[in-house]
Amino acid sequence: MKDIFQNPGTTYGQLFVVIGAALISFSPVFVVLSGVSATTSAFYRMALSLPALLLLVILYKAKLWQGRRQFGIALLCSMAYTLDLSCWHQSILLIGPGLATILGNFQVFVLAFYSIIVFHTKVTARIILAIPVSIIGLFLICGHGIEGGTDGFFIGTILALSTAIWYGSYVILLRSLQVTFDLSGKISTLCMISILTTIITGVIVILTGNSFTVPGIDSWMYLTGYAVICQVVAWVLISVGLPFTTPIKVGLILLLQPAGAFIWDILIFRLPFTSVTLAGVFLTLGAIYLGSTSDSSPIPQVRTDE
Template sequence: MTTPSPLKAALLVLAGAIMLSFAAIFARLTGMPPTTSGFYRMVFGCLAFAGLLALRPEMRVGWRDNWAGSFLIGAFFAADIWFWHRAIEYIGPGLSTLLANFQVFLLTAIGVIWMRERVGWRFATGLGLAMGGLWLLFGRDWANLPPDYRMGVILGLLTALAYALYLLSLRGFQIRHGHIRPEARLLQSTFFCALILGAANLVEGNSFDIPTWNALAALIGLGLVCQVLGWLSITRGMPFLPAGLVGLLLLIQPASSVLWDYLIFGLRLDAWQLTGIGLALVGIYFGLRSASRRKLG
């Protein structure tokens, strides 16, 4: 793969983060049950990855190998989508995406406990700021929040845990089986994620019907724009940028999701909650920067 210039690499990561910021918006716009929209996100994503591999033979390298590992990756991703799409229903696209990005702290905690990794002041500072932001957003009036809203917060944090396990397993299996191209691995894991969510949709008794053309357009956006193009853009640009810039650019995703939620769905927050979002975003930035330094160093 040709090495991109620093400007092109930054634009790739920026574009990918913006595309990912629309995932929760598309999921909400489908108007479909959470598991059903998650299933179709994986179906369209799988079809897009299959088409990409058909057109680019060099991306097929290793696609027949380690399907068992991809099943575990897909299972964690299915849990991520299952929790997250429900959180979107309860607390909206913006706040659910913000909570999902707390994965950086859970991922680091897993690394400290399991792999004896060390953390520095950036992580400690980021965690403190993020926890303060979380309390301003939800903790100040927790007892008076509606039950569904509280459930949405819990589901958002469970999303972060499932997302952290997904990233950890993806990274681990790619290290152990380095000959498998990332695109081939993503095809495998997306396929298994679609199977799991499809089975869950059957158990829940949901219809697989796509009710409107607008719902179909939103599902295609989920699968093509978010599941494929967004992640490919980020993975193409991220290795060629400094850790601090990567953290700053990835922060665009939760910040943009909150903005789209405000513009499209009328999200309204008081001054304390806006302060909480600001603290959480700064905390996530420090957490991302700490994680990027460990991976790059």
């Protein structure tokens, strides 16, 4: 079993990314149930993930400090993640959750462009079809949340599009970092990213006037679940699978997050839905399957530092 996580190969690597993306789709559920603001929940997501990540660092006898270069990339990862979070939540206030979600998930184009330019990934007919179909599906899912003509609409649109750039950048930076390490190294770098992002998001909570207060025990439980499931388990799986999955496929697979979140909204919070939104779910999931199972160029050889 350890060998699978150490060197999963293309099939298992891609499966790990799929499972990780599916787990992250539970994020909105935990945030809503916790009863705290989005910024505060982001801080606790990172802070409460640290005990579990540090425990993994100890169990795998990993070195938390991997050198100045790795620290620099980890810091850039943390900054990209924080900018992604900040821009997305601000865009929601300006243009609504629907359009903000659609534009934010244009990360699929960012990762596709990177994959083609840097890795010369073969663009098959299935991938060419999958990307626009997935965006159409996402539009059908989130289109009801689109609000146009409001004050700050232009700025909100720019912020939402920048969310796609920051999220895509985070994934690209994380992949470039994790491709050089074995399993213990991947865990230690993920821990370092979580430490740095905890500090940055904590500063943002203070500067924006949000509170660190958590309503009660139930909220602490949901925030802990948020941290362990969506940050530790999900991102460890994604980190293991990233080096073995082309960025263009990662971008498509990550669309499981908004699609999955919509499904949990229906099942858990009884969100009303129409045949159009349901069709959007099937279109998006079908496009993800179509693109992720397409034939593509071999992934560059993965290096691991023992």
